[in-house]
Amino acid sequence: xxxxxxxxxxxxxxxxxxxxxxxxxxxxxxxxxxxxxxxxxxxxxxxxxxxxxxxxxxxxxxxxxxxxxxxxxxxxxxxxxxxxxxxxxxxxxxxxxxxxxxxxxxxxxxxxxxxxxxxxxxxxxxxxxxxxxxxxxxxxxxxxxxxxxxxxxxxxxxxxxxxxxxxxxxxxxxxxxxxxxxxxxxxxxxxxxxxxxxxxxxxxxxxxxxxxxxxxxxxxxxxxxxxxxxxxxxxxxxxxxxxxxxxxxxxxxxxxxxxxxxxxxxxxxxxx
Ligand SMILES: [Zn+2]
Ligand SMILES: [Zn+2]
Numbered sequence: 487x488x489x490x491x492x493x494x495x496x497x498x499x500x501x502x503x504x505x506x507x508x509x510x511x512x513x514x515x516x517x518x519x520x521x522x523x524x525x526x527x528x529x530x531x532x533x534x535x536x537x538x539x540x541x542x543x544x545x546x547x548x549x550x551x552x553x554x555x556x557x558x559x560x561x562x563x564x565x566x567x568x569x570x571x572x573x574x575x576x577x578x579x580x581x582x583x584x585x586x587x588x589x590x591x592x593x594x595x596x597x598x599x600x601x602x603x604x605x606x607x608x609x610x611x612x613x614x615x616x617x618x619x620x621x622x623x624x625x626x627x628x629x630x631x632x633x634x635x636x637x638x639x640x641x642x643x644x645x646x647x648x649x650x651x652x653x654x655x656x657x658x659x660x661x662x663x664x665x666x667x668x669x670x671x672x673x674x675x676x677x678x679x680x681x682x683x684x685x686x687x688x689x690x691x692x693x694x695x696x697x698x699x700x701x702x703x704x705x706x707x708x709x710x711x712x713x714x715x716x717x718x719x720x721x722x723x724x725x726x727x728x729x730x731x732x733x734x735x736x737x738x739x740x741x742x743x744x745x746x747x748x749x750x751x752x753x754x755x756x757x758x
Contacts, residue, residue, distance in 0.1 A: 533545065533546045533547070534546065535549050535556040536556065537549070537556060537557050537558035537559075537562055538555045538556060538557055538562075538567060538573060539557060539558070539562035539563075539565055539567045539573060540558060540562055542558050544556075544558050550563050552573055552574065552576075553576060553577065555573065557573055564703070564707060565707060565710070566658065566707050566708060566710070566711050569657055569659065570657030570658035570659035570660070570711075571654060571657055571658075572644075572652070572654055572704070572707060574652060574703075574707075575644065575652040575653060575654035576651065576652065576653045576654070577653075577654055578617050578620070578621060578653055578654070578655055579621075579655065579656075580620040580621055580622075580641035580655035580656055580662070581621070581622060581639075582620065582622070582639045582640055582641035582656075582662070582663045583641055583655075583656040583657075583660045583661060583662055583663065584660065584661050585660060585661065586659070586660065586661045586678060586679070587678050590678055590679050591679075591712060591714075592658060592679055592680055592681045592712050592715070593679055593680075593712065593714045593715055593716060594670055594676060594679055594680040594681070594715065594716050594717070594718060595680065595681050595682075595683060595705070595708070595715055595716070595717045595718070596664060596665055596668075596676060596680045596681070596682050596683070596718055596719070596720055596723060597683055597685065597701075597717065597718070597719050597720070597730075597731045597735065597740075598642065598664060598682060598683065598684045598685065598719075598720045598730045598731060599684065599685050599686070599687040599688065599689070599693075599730040599731045599732060599735070600616055600642075600645070600684045600685075600686065600687075600730075601616075601686055601687055601688045602615035602616050602619055602624075602629075602631070602632070602635075603615070603629045603631045603632070604631065604688055605688050605690070605691075607648050607686055607687070607688075608691070611647075611648075611649075612686075613645065613647035613648070613649075613651065613653075613686050615628075615632070616645055616684070616686065617645070617653060617655075619635070619638075619640070620640065620641045620642065620645075620655050621655075622639065624636050639663065640663050640664065641655050641656055641662045641663050641664065641682075642655060642656070642662050642664040642682035642683065642684045643655060643656050643657075643658055643662045643664075643681045643682050643683065644681075644682070644683045644684065644704060645683075645684045645685075645686065646683065646684070646685050646686065646697045646700050646701055646704070647686045647697075648686050648687070648694050648696075648697065649694075649696060650694065650696030650697060650699065650700045652700050652704065658681055658708065658711070658712075661677050661678060662677065662681075662682050663677060664677065664680075664682030664684070664720075665677045665680060665682065665720065665723060665724065666724060666727065666728075667724060667727070668720075668723040668724045669723060669724075670716075670718060670722075670723045671752065676723050681708060681712075681715075683701065683704065685697050685701070685731060685735070687731070687732075687734070688732075689729055689730065689732040689733070689734065690734070691734060692734045692736075693731075693734060693735060693736070698736075698739055698740065698743055699743070701740065701743075701744075702740075702743040702744045705717075705744045705746070706744065715750065716749075716750050716751070716752060717740075717746065717750055717751050718752070718753055719731050719735065719753065719758065721758065722753045722758075733757045733758060734757070735757070736757065737751065737754070737755040737756065737757065737758075738755045741755055
């Protein structure tokens with residue numbers, strides 16, 4: 487009888503020992519593995535970004551991105567922010583700018599064309615040369631024409647490439663150097679109160695429909711911040727010196743796509 491009792495006690499003790507060993511093993515296994523993955527999940531959830539437009543915090547995975555900027559919504563991505571920068575554009579800051587006169591708000595848009603070298607866009611993508619030009623980085627060795635213009639310090643607020651790509655160089659709150667000596671309905675120095683938009687093109691080639699579309703969207707966004715805008719070509723405000731945007735800029739198409747009232751287009755809708 488005693489033998490049986492000792493044997494049973496032995497079996498029970500062995501069972502308890504075996505069970506405790508198993509638990510230690512499971513615990514040590516559990517302690518080493520799930521922790522890092524849990525930390526990873528936490529780190530991922532904490533990748534927060536700031537909407538460039540409204541400054542709200544949001545998870546990076548929920549944001550819309552343009553270059554290295556983040557936006558909370560398509561509406562904020564497409565808008566002009568309170569610093570005068572358009573989210574939807576590529577930003578390439580030009581040093582060729584200065585402050586507007588005290589209290590001046592833009593009430594004129596000047597439409598231009600530019601192409602470097604002239605007509606270069608017909609054979610290859612050349613809008614980067616315009617970016618280089620406005621950033622004073624044009625290499626004079628690349629083309630004889632670049633040597634001629636390389637020392638000029640100019641800029642515009644926006645450039646619309648042949649593809650419809652939109653580039654911004656100067657905040658709309660600052661003065662870009664695009665108009666030169668000019669006069670709009672008797673008001674001199676148009677840079678003081680205007681926003682310059684360059685369309686990549688020359689005087690001999692129709693502009694692309696992608697350019698009109700992007701221009702219309704841009705005008706719509708700018709009009710929200712500057713409701714008193716009027717529109718002119720560079721040749722309208724500097725007729726002795728300039729011919730751009732030229733006879734291939736279709737003012738009727740522009741008016742149709744923007745829905746602008748005719749009093750906002752004081753030089754009319756005829757090609758010129
Ligand atoms: Zn936002
Ligand atoms: Zn011009």
